[in-house]
Amino acid sequence: MTLPKSEYVSDTWKDGIFNKKVVFCTGGAGTICSAQVRALVHLGADACIVGRNVEKTEQAAKDIAAVRPGAKVIGIGSVDVRKFDSLKDAVDRCVKELGRIDYVIAGAAGNFLASINQLSVNAFKSVMDIDVLGSYNTLKATLPHLVESAESHRVDSKTCKLAPPEGIRCLVLTDTQVKPSPQGTGGRIIFVSATLHYTGVPFQTHVSVAKAGVDALSNNTALEFGPLGVTSNIIAPGPIANTEGASRLIPEQDLEEVTRGQPLGRFGSVRDIADATVYLFSDAGSYVSGQTLVVDGASWRIASSS
Numbered sequence: 577m578t579l580p581k582s583e584y585v586s587d588t589w590k591d592g593i594f595n596k597k598v599v600f601c602t603g604g605a606g607t608i609c610s611a612q613v614r615a616l617v618h619l620g621a622d623a624c625i626v627g628r629n630v631e632k633t634e635q636a637a638k639d640i641a642a643v644r645p646g647a648k649v650i651g652i653g654s655v656d657v658r659k660f661d662s663l664k665d666a667v668d669r670c671v672k673e674l675g676r677i678d679y680v681i682a683g684a685a686g687n688f689l690a691s692i693n694q695l696s697v698n699a700f701k702s703v704m705d706i707d708v709l710g711s712y713n714t715l716k717a718t719l720p721h722l723v724e725s726a727e728s729h730r731v732d733s734k735t736c737k738l739a740p741p742e743g744i745r746c747l748v749l750t751d752t753q754v755k756p757s758p759q760g761t762g763g764r765i766i767f768v769s770a771t772l773h774y775t776g777v778p779f780q781t782h783v784s785v786a787k788a789g790v791d792a793l794s795n796n797t798a799l800e801f802g803p804l805g806v807t808s809n810i811i812a813p814g815p816i817a818n819t820e821g822a823s824r825l826i827p828e829q830d831l832e833e834v835t836r837g838q839p840l841g842r843f844g845s846v847r848d849i850a851d852a853t854v855y856l857f858s859d860a861g862s863y864v865s866g867q868t869l870v871v872d873g874a875s876w877r878i879a880s881s882s
């Protein structure tokens with residue numbers, strides 16, 4: 577069943593801006609990542625989502641594909657982001673079946689509440705491995721395709737070798753500039769991080785340390801691969817309603833009080849994260865790289881001011 581566009585993404589965005597584009601997403605069966613992919617698919621993209629659980633990942637792919645007639649969404653289960661080869665196989669399958677990868681969302685993450693004392697060495701390592709090593713593996717496995725996608729948007733300034741899409745004049749560009757495109761651009765990665773490590777949050781040491789590493793990975797990617805036309809950014813969600821993260825971290829009995837205590841008096845929705853994703857992958861986000869887009873209604877500032 578196709579619901580109105582506003583269920584998935586803001587009406588601000590034009591339909592079809594991601595036509596002929598392909599997004600690859602880890603953790604794609606999770607609440608936040610599936611909403612990100614759903615929005616991109618609604619706006620024209622095809623997608624590959626990967627996860628550890630086969631049934632959950634395949635079902636999520638079917639649900640996402642239902643938002644737009646003709647959408648191709650592949651769910652690849654049994655993929656553990658901690659294992660490079662498993663991820664590489666998924667990337668190869670994605671490119672074989674959908675032809676390319678223009679956008680990547682590194683969203684796979686692990687989390688639970690535990691004090692430093694309670695954490696076993698293996699528990700700490702598990703979260704580091706899923707979040708940091710998993711994000712690195714995702715970047716490494718998809719990078720050749722991101723570079724290729726970015727390259728396909730370049731234009732030779734003198735000859736305009738790559739014909740500009742209809743309606744876009746051949747701008748005077750240098751070899752290192754990226755051509756604007758009416759259908760979105762390519763060669764972009766978003767790492768899904770958090771705000772926990774800005775202040776420190778009790779019982780979240782493992783995740784805070786891991787997300788600090790993810791942020792560093794994104795910032796370095798922006799610098800190293802910017803010259804090849806690749807952009808890298810972080811989305812840091814705050815408290816988002818009806819997500820696995822929120823239900824793991826906020827006890828049911830505290831939910832109302834925590835909600836009332838938010839600067840905007842409410843939690844965010846998964847659509848808020850989807851809209852931020854669309855912005856960063858759209859033409860509007862072309863010159864944004866090496867940044868963190870915090871989508872939390874100013875929530876982390878409460879912690880920093882108290």
Ligand code: HXC
Pocket residue numbers: 685686687688689690694695696697698699700702703706769770771772783813814820821822824825
């Ligand atoms: C203490 C725990 C624990 C807990 C697991 N462990 N849960 N320790 N408290 N609640 C320990 C185990 O005992 C084990 O250590 C080690 O962690 C690894 O556990 P396994 O279950 O063997 O590992 P694995 O199957 O790989 O599971 C990884 C996981 C799990 C991270 C532990 O929770 C997971 O798969 N999570 C993925 C889904 C998820 O977390 N989604 C939420 C994302 S939300 P020992 O020593 O016994 O071997 C999110 C938002 C963050 O990330 C930001 C919020 C604001």
